[in-house]
Amino acid sequence: MSIETTERYRRALETRDVDLALSAFAPDVVVHSPLTSRVRFTGHAELGPLLEVAYTHLRDVRFHTDTGDGETRVVVYTARIGDEEIEEAAVLKIGEDGLITEVTLFVRPLPGLVALMDAFGPDIARRNGRTFAARLLAVAAKPLLAMVRSGDRRAVPLAGPRG
Template structure:
């Protein structure tokens, strides 16, 4: 039952099928944001716009890990958001019938997660009718994105092992 659920979760993301994804979630499921512990999405009504935004931005999705038992699964995949590569791990809590009741998301590396914030934040705010917040997020993330990308290219290599 849990393998069937993670298979639907995987196929939904790979094909950008929101209805298939929702069929893997319990009606009152909770998704915890990878960006902050202050944001979570509860129930199909809040999950639908989140999935629509995610599926509109994620490309080249490739799952490489699905492990766990009947009550907890961990699935991991790589993808692209624009030019940035990300790797996301999702810890899925399942109820007895196999439906997902809770998801906690983890994303790496830092340039990827900031790109995710830059892409998803304004879109989610717009879909929730928060146009001012969407504009603010779109502007506020740009300097952070520039700093992270610059640091990843220039500063991080300085701290790594010598070749």
């Protein structure tokens, strides 16, 4: 049953089908943000808008790993957010009914994670009626994204092995 659930999860993301995705989640699902431990989304009412935002920004989704057992599965995929590549791992807790009850998300590399914050944050805030927060997030993320991209391109290679 859990492989059928993760297959539905995968198909929903690849086709950007929010209804299909929600059918894989328990009504009281809890989703833990990859950005901070202070944010989580609970239930279909909060998850639906999050999925709509995610499906708007994620491109070139390619799943490469689905592993685990009937209670816990880990699915991993690569995608693009704008010009940034990301790799996301989702730890999925599966209930006895075969539905996902809890998701913990992890995103790498850092420029991709910050691009996710830059793309998702303002959209989610707007959908929650927080227009000032959306504007603030849109402005605040830009210098961080520029700094992280610059560091990734220029500083990180200086610290790596000589080649």
